[in-house]
Amino acid sequence: MSFDEFVLHLAIGTSFGLLLFLLASGFTLTFGLARFINLAHGAVFLVSAYVATAVGEDGGFLLAVLAAAGTGVVLSLAVYASARIRWGRLGSDELGQVILTFGLLLVFADVARSSWEGLPRSLQEPGFLDGSWAIGDTSFPTYRAFMGGLSLLLAFSLWWLQERTEFGALVRAGVDDREMLQASGVSAGPLYVAVFALGGLLAGVAGGLGAPVLGAAMGQEFTILVFAFVIVVLGGLGSLLGAFAASLAVGIADAFGKAYIPTFAEFTMMGLVVLVLAWRPGGLFGLGTR
Amino acid sequence: MLIFRLISRSGGRSAVFVAAALATVAFAACGGGGDDEAGGEKQGADTVRIGVLLPYTGPFGLYGKPMEATLRARLAKAGNKVDGRRVQLVFEDEATDAKTAVSKATKLIEQNDVDAIVCCPTGAATLAVGPIANQAKIPQIGPIPNPAGLSKFSTAAVAAPTAAHDAEVLGGYAATKLGYKSAAVIASDFAYGKEVAAGFAKGFKGAGGTIAKQTFAPLGTTDFGSYLARGGNADVTFAGFAGEDAIRFVQQYKKFGAKAPLIGHGPLLTELVLKAIGEAAVGVGAGFYYSSQLDNPANKEFIDTMKGANSKFVPSHFTAGAWATGSLIIDAIKRAGDDVHDGEAFAKTIRATQIEAPWGPLRFDQKTGYAVAPTYFYTVTKDGGQLHHQIKEEISL
Numbered sequence: 208m209s210f211d212e213f214v215l216h217l218a219i220g221t222s223f224g225l226l227l228f229l230l231a232s233g234f235t236l237t238f239g240l241a242r243f244i245n246l247a248h249g250a251v252f253l254v255s256a257y258v259a260t261a262v263g264e265d266g267g268f269l270l271a272v273l274a275a276a277g278t279g280v281v282l283s284l285a286v287y288a289s290a291r292i293r294w295g296r297l298g299s300d301e302l303g304q305v306i307l308t309f310g311l312l313l314v315f316a317d318v319a320r321s322s323w324e325g326l327p328r329s330l331q332e333p334g335f336l337d338g339s340w341a342i343g344d345t346s347f348p349t350y351r352a353f354m355g356g357l358s359l360l361l362a363f364s365l366w367w368l369q370e371r372t373e374f375g376a377l378v379r380a381g382v383d384d385r386e387m388l389q390a391s392g393v394s395a396g397p398l399y400v401a402v403f404a405l406g407g408l409l410a411g412v413a414g415g416l417g418a419p420v421l422g423a424a425m426g427q428e429f430t431i432l433v434f435a436f437v438i439v440v441l442g443g444l445g446s447l448l449g450a451f452a453a454s455l456a457v458g459i460a461d462a463f464g465k466a467y468i469p470t471f472a473e474f475t476m477m478g479l480v481v482l483v484l485a486w487r488p489g490g491l492f493g494l495g496t497r
Numbered sequence: 498m499l500i501f502r503l504i505s506r507s508g509g510r511s512a513v514f515v516a517a518a519l520a521t522v523a524f525a526a527c528g529g530g531g532d533d534e535a536g537g538e539k540q541g542a543d544t545v546r547i548g549v550l551l552p553y554t555g556p557f558g559l560y561g562k563p564m565e566a567t568l569r570a571r572l573a574k575a576g577n578k579v580d581g582r583r584v585q586l587v588f589e590d591e592a593t594d595a596k597t598a599v600s601k602a603t604k605l606i607e608q609n610d611v612d613a614i615v616c617c618p619t620g621a622a623t624l625a626v627g628p629i630a631n632q633a634k635i636p637q638i639g640p641i642p643n644p645a646g647l648s649k650f651s652t653a654a655v656a657a658p659t660a661a662h663d664a665e666v667l668g669g670y671a672a673t674k675l676g677y678k679s680a681a682v683i684a685s686d687f688a689y690g691k692e693v694a695a696g697f698a699k700g701f702k703g704a705g706g707t708i709a710k711q712t713f714a715p716l717g718t719t720d721f722g723s724y725l726a727r728g729g730n731a732d733v734t735f736a737g738f739a740g741e742d743a744i745r746f747v748q749q750y751k752k753f754g755a756k757a758p759l760i761g762h763g764p765l766l767t768e769l770v771l772k773a774i775g776e777a778a779v780g781v782g783a784g785f786y787y788s789s790q791l792d793n794p795a796n797k798e799f800i801d802t803m804k805g806a807n808s809k810f811v812p813s814h815f816t817a818g819a820w821a822t823g824s825l826i827i828d829a830i831k832r833a834g835d836d837v838h839d840g841e842a843f844a845k846t847i848r849a850t851q852i853e854a855p856w857g858p859l860r861f862d863q864k865t866g867y868a869v870a871p872t873y874f875y876t877v878t879k880d881g882g883q884l885h886h887q888i889k890e891e892i893s894l
Contacts, residue, residue: 219722325559327741329748329773339752346754351722420749421719422773424741426556430717465723469712 211343216462218347222355224458226420229358229413230431231438231450232365233283233406239382239445240402241395243290244301246308249432250315251282251407255414256423257319260328263418268333272415279411280404286311287403316428325425330418354416361412362451369447378402382445437476441483443493452491544583545830545837548605550616550626555593556740560618563810564640564819568615570802571823579830582837587611591622598622599629606633612838613638613847615822618815620644620688627653634840636847638825641818642786644688648865652844655867656821656859657814658786660689661696664737664762666872667784668700670892671760677701677732679709681757683724683746684737686713693737693762700894701735714742721746725753733757739764748777763787766877768813771884778877778884786870787814787856788886795824796855812855821854828852 234248255275263271290307294300332350339346369375377398380388389395414423421427438457442449457476464475483491549568553561565588577584587609591598598617605611606629613636617623623643630637631650639647639655642663647653671677680701684690690713698708709731714724734757738746743765750759763785764770771778789800789812799820803810810816829847836842851860857871872893875886 216723219720223720223722320558326769327744327773329744329775331775339754341754344754346752348722348749348752350752420745422741422744422748424744425558426717426741430719461720462723465714465718465720469714469724472718473715 209343211345212466215342215345215347216466217459218342218355219351220459220462221455222351222358222458223461224455225355225358225362226413226417227434227438227458228362228451228454229409229416231435231442231454232362232447233409234435235439235442235445235447235450236378236402237406238439240378240385241399242301242385244304244308245283245286245406246305246432247282247286247311247315248406248410248435249428249430250312250319251279251286251410252414252431253423253425253428254282254315254319255279255411256330256418256421256427257323257328259415259418260330260423261323263330268330268419271330271418272412275415275418276408276411279407279409279414281407282315283403283407283410284400286407287400312428312432316425319423320425323423327422327424329422330415332419350419354420357416358413361409365409365447374401437480439490441480441490443490446490446492449490449492543581544585545579545613546585546587546609546611547826548602548609548611548614548616549586549588550591550598550601550605550614550622551588552593552618552622553590555619557593557618560815561590563816564618566806567799567803567816567819568823570806571799571820572827574802575827579827580834582830584826584830591617591619593619593622595619595621595625599625602626602629606630606635611635612840612843613826615640615826617643623647623655634844636840636844638822638847640822641815644692645865645867648867650866652840653866654844654847654861656825656854657818657868658870658872659692659696659867660762661692661699662867663784663786663872664693664696664735665700665703666892666894667760667762667874668697668702668706668735669704669894670700670784670874671697671733671735672701672704672706674892675733675760677706679707679731679733681710681712681731681734682708682737683712683714683734685739685742686715689739690737694735697735697737697762714738716742718742718745721749722753725749725755731757734759736761736765739767740770743767743770744773747774747781751777758782760784763814766875766886768811768886769815771877771886775884776879779879780876782874782876782889783886784872784874784892785814786872787817788873788875788888789813789817790875790886790888791856791873792888793853793855793857795820795853795857799855817855821852821856821859824852824854825850825859 230252237243237245255278258278259271259275262274336350336353339348377393381398438450438453442453460475460479465472551561551564552558572584589601591601602614605614614630615638616626618641620643623639624646627647627650631652637653642657642660643655645659647655682694684694712724736746760782763783766781766783768789800812829850830837833843833846848861848863848866859868859870862869871891873888874890874892875888877884878887
């Protein structure tokens, strides 16, 4: 492996990993705070990506990503609302949640199927990002650098929100000990709504931002969900830092796996999970054996 | 709600009545699938029933409805009648799944008493239904390129060449006319991809070329970057992808600095994915038996009819195959005459049929039951903001 190639695969993996972080962070936050397993997250990504491709046809790239983000928020809040109709409190019935959100995943995905006839679609990247950068003999698409950079910026904002604001402090307190938070007079309800909306926003942005690379196609609701699962388990449930590290690890392992052992490409990611869980059963930054 | 009123009025005494009412409602609700079934018995020998298994759900779910519309439109052109015999279509969902296809095929044969089965767009389903149709002595017509493997059933006829055939012809063409010495092959890691990769390699090597590298990528690969970055230095790249994989692959191909020209088997550039691929498709070539740009009367009639009914209709080899299947059924019933209800004789007649399909003359290889059809080489061009195929020439081994 030449140095150029190494850098290229690293760049591919990093940009993809950063995009995955946007997706997984919402998933891990809702789980961490509300103990809510939102399987519909994959379909939120899918529908957002489809909306982005539809809006982008006439509206351009920026509008497409904004529309995707909006779609993500709306769908995620719809998941929250239907969960609240069923349960007065979230997080009390995990099997029920899985069934409910799996049902919603199928519903969302079928709405996308009937709206866009199940055809795979794509979003045109903005013109100035259309080219590639040369890395030695090979080249790296400019848009991916942009996608990675923007994802990194969003990840940083999320970190700031989580660590430096009162909202973040409340969420962290809720993740650590929900009863204690409520006992000290903070109502968890509005906090849940905010976290669901934030998770949907991030998934929607991921769908829109990823559309020029990943496109929108039926079946993505599941492939994306698997990525989110792997990252959340690998990073430790509810841990943003863990999700960040795991996203990069998964993205990079995926890139090198495809390049050097293509026959086992599917396996590299899962192999990583097995290794990490054998070493740290709670995930990289998990909360131990709680 | 009527049911609730019935229940409350009956007050529990006439439970049988309620049950019957419920059963009726449930039955009415389920009746959507095979809409043409009712009333079939009355016409007796004057009706030819054709069972049609299409995917309405599952990954291939998008092809079901347009194919049904096309088949209906083709038969409607003939007034749904051939020589005084009424032709009745019974549609069922094969759900992109071999098991479902088998149970639906059994249902069509045993309950609907069909005279022939059109099956299936899903390759695995076609192969699974093969022995069932054969045992029941019911002719089976494959509407699109299906995997090799139906040859052993004398009742089967596939109205399109195998995918491997077109890929092999393209392989030979690439090594001779296009003058490439070495090729890198990359394809989907499942039956379709392996079949076209092997077909291309056979044709290319047979004509003196060498395969520098062969890679298989999993179905639904999100990112081809790492595969492409190790493309090597072959003269040409052959790609065997379909659907969303085709879109991502072609879009990402040049962005990762791959310099060799790109060619592929038809589905890589079919009309269904072309618009989504966009600008990146320009200049990419493909070998295939169908393109909407083919200039012949059957193709024109097919596209005009379908666009007339639905201006947004996008022709592809799926719907062109459904159209050809319709023409085939009409012609075969005409030829069979009174033998149409004799499965073995009807199957023989189907294989003897010759029609004009949207891709040109269609006849069957009497030994294998697969269609003998021309292969075309085309590239993608853009004019007036629209991407379309530009047919270069008809190619052969």
